Amino acid sequence: MKKSTMTVQEMPGAAAYRPTPPPAWKPRTDPAPLLPDSEPYRVLGTDAAGRLDAALMRRLYAELVRGRRYNTQATALTKQGRLAVYPSSTGQEACEVAAALVLQEQDWLFPSYRDTLAAVARGLDPVQALTLLRGDWHTGYDPREHRIAPLCTPLATQLPHAVGLAHAARLKGDDVVALAMVGDGGTSEGDFHEALNFAAVWQAPVVFLVQNNGFAISVPLAKQTAAPSLAHKAVGYGMPGRLVDGNDAAAVHEVLAEAVERARRGGGPTLVEAVTYRIDAHTNADDATRYRGEAEVEAWRTHDPVQLLERELTQRAILDADAVRQAREEAETMAADLRERMNADPVLDPMDLFTHVYAEKTAQLREQEALLRAELDAEGER
Amino acid sequence: MKKSTMTVQEMPGAAAYRPTPPPAWKPRTDPAPLLPDSEPYRVLGTDAAGRLDAALMRRLYAELVRGRRYNTQATALTKQGRLAVYPSSTGQEACEVAAALVLQEQDWLFPSYRDTLAAVARGLDPVQALTLLRGDWHTGYDPREHRIAPLCTPLATQLPHAVGLAHAARLKGDDVVALAMVGDGGTSEGDFHEALNFAAVWQAPVVFLVQNNGFAISVPLAKQTAAPSLAHKAVGYGMPGRLVDGNDAAAVHEVLAEAVERARRGGGPTLVEAVTYRIDAHTNADDATRYRGEAEVEAWRTHDPVQLLERELTQRAILDADAVRQAREEAETMAADLRERMNADPVLDPMDLFTHVYAEKTAQLREQEALLRAELDAEGER
């Protein structure tokens, strides 16, 4: 009680008072290096295109053509009832492909439901990549074998997984970078926030790629955020933010490659916003005419990632008519193969329902398994 | 199929190609006005102190003295078993008091469990404010009567409430601002992110006050965030961030008053980080010696909010010895009253358990009520 009735003039040391900065008040770092450019970074159509790596660009181009074809083929499969649903990435192929190409063998990709193409560009069998969307199982591949996490549906929930995995790899001393993909809508989820914060605090080797395609189903970006850009969110976590033209494959590749390299060097996480556009509806089941006009879509069609790259590379003689033809042929071959294999009914075993719930089946599950087996026997199905 | 096999040179309009910016690519606004100062804003000890409002400062001072006394008294009550627990705001009184004083009658305060003092400074009966922490009920007052939301324990969950209430008031055309309080640790929760984003998108009249007191229980700020400051998080939502010395009552009041005024004018939300320090342990049940040294605490004691204000006001002759004495006497009176009233056992009715679960008791609850009544009758308690 004594102390609190003393006036400050009577306080020992009061004269020498100088508010020294204990921890909560440490000198703040300059946010400038964290801030993204004010306009999306571009390479194609700019002077920077003069120093393009020809071999890389040809590869990127071939993958873009293949990617576009993959998207149209998968959408066609929904019409034939061969896929339950397909969230197309038509118009976003530059992001999908670049995300896959910047990673090394040992790195990990964390795709969302829209990112089957990124998984395919990384080398996954296109049929395996579509298992979730065909509906025979939730994941069609062994994530550890391919270092591709399962396609993730609950929005933004894959982001903390990427952080945890990258962190674990770093703790073990392994050279692994994780690249996680999320949409503009997904940035509004709490999991986005928590994941980026953990990543920054832990300085985890992870790259967050936000594909801002303008919409979360029907909801346009303006109803999603009031921020100067989604890349500006980086500042609040103390990580650098980059804003890039998501339809400029060369630019996306460069920015992501830099971020991956930075993470690999121990420089911590980066948030990349790639500005792009969803040319198709949200999925084949969606009716986009309810919430946007055709003029807007047409405007974006003139900024098509495949065409942008093709034109630049052709102009610079990095790509010739042969290479273009070859890319298309390869894409058609992939599509024909995909079509054919997807036309075969997947082999299903209803007893799989019980197989991987736990490491070992519980007595309860064994009872239920017996029930189903009896039903199937009665049906004569097995 | 036709289109996708055309080269870009063949495309209609390809020559005229110019990437026009549809919505997802709208010109980005300049983040500069959103960025906080690089050092916490101060008034006391600076030239700005020359233009202090004497009446307001005397009121602030009296409330700080009362607030400090309230904190010491409440802590004493835990030792006497009269409070289940008390999370003291000793050292943070400038924030607590300023938060209350900047609001008008019709505005709403959204306090956390640490902010009983803000509620008391707003005019709530000190005993009612302590009901939660005494343990006779979860909330001791009618939130609508006082426009003070229940003290909120699950971290950051009160923030979306403040946004929703402010938004609802605005929709109704009412002149209401909501001020919500949260700790540095609470900024890591997803609800913080979602609340700030909703507020910015809706341009809701709400002010977020983060009291950065250096710790979330034992976890220091450095393990909580890598951001330049917590105020920098504002940028990612497109709202202004302000960084203020949380022990400088004049500065906190000024910054909060500005933010409240801005919200009232329709200017939308503001994030304010007040840098302060938790002088006491997290609660009376906590042992702070496990995670911090006494030297750090001592350093902050020399930057005490009550003393800082007292010294400045005394030097500037805004406060004289009489006023100081009077403030202390009033504080002692409040403390004596609080002590006395808290020493009386609260009147409890076990049947209250069933009263406010639903608007009307379900048959099920009536059965359970009968069971308890029979037990109490058997015990002879009622």
Next chain:
Amino acid sequence: MTTAAKTGAAVTAAAAKAAKPATMAQALGRALRDAMAEDPAVHVMGEDVGALGGVFRVTDGLVKEFGEDRVTDTPLAEAGILGTAVGMAMYGLRPVVEMQFDAFAYPAFEQLFSHVARMRNRTRGAMPMPMVIRVPYGGGIGGVEHHSDSSEAYYMATPGLHVVTPATVEDAYGLMRAAIASDDPVVFLEPKRLYWSKAAWSPDAPAAVEPIGRAVVRRSGRSATLITYGPSLPVCMEAAEAAGAEGWDLEVVDLRSLVPFDDTTVAASVRRTGRAVVVHESTGFGGPGGEIAARVTERCFHHLEAPVLRVAGFDIPYPPPMLERHHLPGVDRVLDAVARLQWEAGS
């Protein structure tokens, strides 16, 4: 609940017109519309509820009629949606919140459990939470992972919430009106696979507002009682028809409200029949069936000829669409359970 009473009167007063077929989705939308027209405090909010009309089109047309201030496409964050709705209710509004799919309500569970369900209790009645949380639930629509969960057990285990679910087009309207009129928070479970179910139903003379908490006997019978709700009601009705061939005359009770639970109607039926099977597609273990079987047994023990059996989804994560028919309780599984009701030992 003056609002409810008023609403009931208004509805009864409406002139009856010739009924045309309507879907459950349409009936729900109509209930929202009528409630909004009557009470300016009712606000609809969620993901894609505006121009799109929701992914199931339940809110179709509302934004045109009532504007964006009352029909709001929110940012994509379920905790934020429910959390801001709490704030709106604190200020006296009556938010109707849409969770796009059952599994996507999980991020909002802290707000639901810790605030929506407790605010009235916390404040001794000073601050009620009149809000409806619409949750499309259940499977059978060929949805990929996370689009077919049955999450009713989570809601049932949370005191302070009402939990209702319609199984008919009429009830969809009536229960929704009652839910919006309620001064308590109501989790409104919408059976996805019944969205497109149709019934002759006139939107100009909509069904009466059902008081929440009353089960209904959908089919009378004397051999045994099928206790069910929502998506499993059609299954049970079909099973009851088929059971006739086996000589069983089954009664079917549609719970409609899981909280509060209508012990009176259910126990009366089981006392009459002496046998019961609970049917739902939610997983069996820890699912609603345990509670239901336990309370029926507590109340009807000496009337029971056999233990109350449960037919439910297996205790597994919801399977992929190509396998879901093996998971969902169908007519055969219901009849098998009926056959296990120890008929030989019976009266």
Next chain:
Amino acid sequence: MTTAAKTGAAVTAAAAKAAKPATMAQALGRALRDAMAEDPAVHVMGEDVGALGGVFRVTDGLVKEFGEDRVTDTPLAEAGILGTAVGMAMYGLRPVVEMQFDAFAYPAFEQLFSHVARMRNRTRGAMPMPMVIRVPYGGGIGGVEHHSDSSEAYYMATPGLHVVTPATVEDAYGLMRAAIASDDPVVFLEPKRLYWSKAAWSPDAPAAVEPIGRAVVRRSGRSATLITYGPSLPVCMEAAEAAGAEGWDLEVVDLRSLVPFDDTTVAASVRRTGRAVVVHESTGFGGPGGEIAARVTERCFHHLEAPVLRVAGFDIPYPPPMLERHHLPGVDRVLDAVARLQWEAGS
């Protein structure tokens, strides 16, 4: 589960020393320590688990012994904690995650329900989730709002999770070791009010690792079975003692594991006694008791002299500390239920 086997061997091999009293919190901490010492893949993470040793001091001393990389004070965000733990488990670590209090696990429910519980199933076994989620639960410690929830119903209703809870100091050690050794995710419910319960227990010869999924008869009796777990075990033991005076010889079964459920032990007991009461402090409606009573009845119907009764917390939000004793099932309430087991009609 080679790890479990190895662990068991190690434990058995340890020389038995004179037992000193230890608290449940200490036994849990010791289990964490031993597991960490044995397996470098085990990581402890959560809020305040480092220097502070957790608010209940369970992780006391671990950061000193194993460093901050393995005992990590995370940022304050439960979904983030569990979500990053999922990623760590994907990479082969075995995270032990602490949720500070039951109610503060709710923000992590989407990660728990949609990922932790399903990842193995989703990937056909390729990506198991060996992790332990420690949840201090239940009341009786004078905690203010949100510090006394019993949330086991939520976990039980989620296939893919194991759910265990110790009631004794020995089990705290044994079950924790088994949980960490398990290749499946285990929600480990720690009864708060038993943290300071003591037993003679030698940390140098700790209890054997209990296989998860086995209930245990804590007291044999012939009149009726009390089925319980965690915080309610001491209540039931006391009730069983007191019941002797009334002429009832009660058997007490401690479930220890809610998932998987040990039907064998429980049903065997009830078949012997012919009567049963389920006792827990979680709310009754939609709580664990319904499931337990239903499965016991399904299995023992013709052995039952009376319906299985339930003694549980009321169907209300957890009350403030000054009223909690009226909410929590105590000895009298248990004995009242036993008295209602229709003794007059019995054998």
